Amino acid sequence: MTAPGDPLERRYRRLLLAYPRPYRRAHGDELLDVLLEDAAPGRRMPVLREAWGLLTGGLRSRVTHQATGSAWEDGLHLGVTAVAVANLAALLPYARELPLWTLLSASALLAILRGRLRTAFALTLLTAVKAVALASGRQWFDVTVLPVHPGGLSGRALFQDSDPFLVAAGYAIVLIGLVVLASLRRPARARSWWWWAAVVPVAWAGPAWMAEGTEHPISLSRMAVEAVALGLAVTGGYLARDHRWAMASGIYLLVVLGELAFHVQQLGRQHLAYAGILVLLTTAAAFVPLRQRRHCLD
């Protein structure tokens, strides 16, 4: 038995944060009790094996807690969230020139994350109309000096190598997804605040890894975020044997492949490698839930 505030207890409590809050509330003290009973007297630092066990156990517990309810509904909501992040990231470097529209796009993402589907639809629709207008050189809602130059994060003008149709398609996927989810008349799950952390790296044009002057350059930061997100989708599908993450990955991949298809004449080996990584990870996310069970607990 340790005294309250004991360094070992404090450190194990910190490691228990790896578990989802409901599980921690229900059983955190029980796990702590076993950990402290096993600990050698006077020990101040957690045993490495126990620390690793708590981190991996917490991750598995988080994944299985997420894999509840309808997989396709949740997968659709996740996919819509990912595309909404990309839509906001496209506007973020131009926030100084387009403060209202960037704010509206951020508000749409916030509404999606909180499961406010109708509000999200209205905000996304407004942003979509303005974004398509800017991509096609029209002055709808307010007057904007074109081309819109970035204030940071990017060196290219807004939608410089895009097309009104492509911009519309990105928003249309979010809008269609929101309509489908809202028509179910079931509350959508609130999503993690970590989604915000993806916006800046996706918006950032560096570090550059493609030759200067490349048409439709893909930044290393964006590729890294996408690879990590899809890697998590594969891990989730593997641990929970659930297809929701594969569905979300597929929706996002559709948008990326649409962009690449539009620039098919200018694609280089690096573009193909980038597409290959995303396709490979999405395919893996689709197949890992089907893996054979080795025993009754697998």
Place this chain on the structure above:
Amino acid sequence: MYFVLTALRAGPLHGHAISKSIKELSRGRVQPSVGTLYGILERLNERGVIAVDREETVNGRNRRYFRITDEGQALVEAEARRMQEAAALVLRPSGA
């Protein structure tokens, strides 16, 4: 999983007692971390192979006692038979 179910055949146990029992049954070869052990316990519980027998409060902390269900009993016996048959392929006298 096998050692957890084997440990619970002796009667309901809490997490720490299961951990100690696994170590004894496996002669120290198997020592799951607390995170791994509770992951296994939660999954066994979800699948009805074990169940929570009772809860007690010790040192101000909740402690669950787990027991093996009939399904779990059948499962661990089937697994033991399978391993025995597999071992017999190697250990039976040659030419038998």
